[in-house]
Amino acid sequence: GETFLVTAGPTREPFDPVRFITNHSSGKMGYAVAIMARRRGARVILISGPSSLPPPMDVQLVAVSSAREMRDAVMRHLDAATVVVKAAAVADYRPAVQARQKLKKKPGPMAIELERNPDIIAEIGANKNGRIIVGFAMETEDLLENARAKLETKNMDLIVANDLQEAGAGFQNETNVIRIIDREGSIESLPLMSKMEAANRILDRIKCLLMAKT
Ligand code: C5P
Numbered sequence: 652g653e654t655f656l657v658t659a660g661p662t663r664e665p666f667d668p669v670r671f672i673t674n675h676s677s678g679k680m681g682y683a684v685a686i687m688a689r690r691r692g693a694r695v696i697l698i699s700g701p702s703s704l705p706p707p708m709d710v711q712l713v714a715v716s717s718a719r720e721m722r723d724a725v726m727r728h729l730d731a732a733t734v735v736v737k738a739a740a741v742a743d744y745r746p747a748v749q750a751r752q753k754l755k756k757k758p759g760p761m762a763i764e765l766e767r768n769p770d771i772i773a774e775i776g777a778n779k780n781g782r783i784i785v786g787f788a789m790e791t792e793d794l795l796e797n798a799r800a801k802l803e804t805k806n807m808d809l810i811v812a813n814d815l816q817e818a819g820a821g822f823q824n825e826t827n828v829i830r831i832i833d834r835e836g837s838i839e840s841l842p843l844m845s846k847m848e849a850a851n852r853i854l855d856r857i858k859c860l861l862m863a864k865t
Contacts, residue, residue, distance in 0.1 A: 653861065655688045656732035657681050658725065658739035658771070660700035662718040666746035666763055667754045674740050675822040678702030680787070681738030683850035685710050688736075691854060696731065698724045700739055718742050718768035725771055734857055736785045737772045738811075740822075744768060776806030783860050785809045785853065791816060798832055808860055809833055811853055819843045831856055 659681020663671040678699055685697040686707045695710045698721060706712045713728070715721045718741045729735070744765035772786050786807045788798040791814070798812035812830045815821045820828040820843075827849045831839040833856075841852055 653688075653733045654694045654696070654731050655685070655734045655736060656696050656698065656725065656728055657685045657688065657736045658698045658700075658721060658741075659685065660702040661740050662700045662721055662742045662768075663716045664718065664742045664745035664768070665749055667750040667752070669753050672742060672744075672746065672763075672765075673701075674742065676700070676702075676740035677823045678704050679823070679825065679846050680827060680849070681736070682707060683846040684736050684738060684853060687847065687850040687854055688734075693734075694731075696728050698728070698739070718745065718771070722769045722771045722774070725775070729775065732782060734783045734785070734861070735772075735775055736853070736857075737775075738787050739771075740789070741771060742768055770805070772807065773805045779806060781864075783808050783857060785811065785857065788812045789815060789821060795830070795832070795838065798830070799836065802832060802834065809853070809856055829853075 660678035661673045661676035663673045665671040682704050685695050689695045689710050697710050698713045713724045715724050745768050747764040747766045784807045788801050788810055790797050794812050794814045798810050802810040810832050813820045813827055817828045819826040826843055827846050828843050829841050829849050
């Protein structure tokens, strides 16, 4: 009876018709959550930035490109969702100006001004409506302190932290090393495992939260 809204993949922030700023996210972690949640019987809406992964079976896939498109798609589907899992690596900034024509090279250096993108999960956290919200934190330093701070400020129920410096963790890999932090501050540290298995461990924790609510 649950409806999962899952976001996955990177966003692309264009500054002219042929170029954009993005990151190394593959979408694998979010797709794994979507696949496993569907296998457990949930209805799943997957809002995905550009990814080369095949669309999961029996999941409603909404393809987006920029952070603003992702925000609009999330807001459109939010009412239906009882659980939100935000695995997407949303670009924090976008180019302030998007040129209509391809930028020409000129002698000397060049700069692109950036402006802030909307923080999608913070917006959802501010208007929770009883929903369970799970975020991700990928860091290269001070992982746990940063993750705890994000859980608080963005009003999440769980945050899944992964450290880019750890072998087998992070972008592109089939595996991950995750820590799941809850609102009490307790940390579940899991060993290296496949992203599918990691998704199942996250879903086990979501299930506990759902059962505690009934
Ligand atoms: O970027 P940050 O480390 O703060 O991301 C933590 C969480 O916030 C992730 O779950 C990510 O999907 C979400 N996020 C978002 N909108 C942004 C930036 C991050 O929803 N603009």
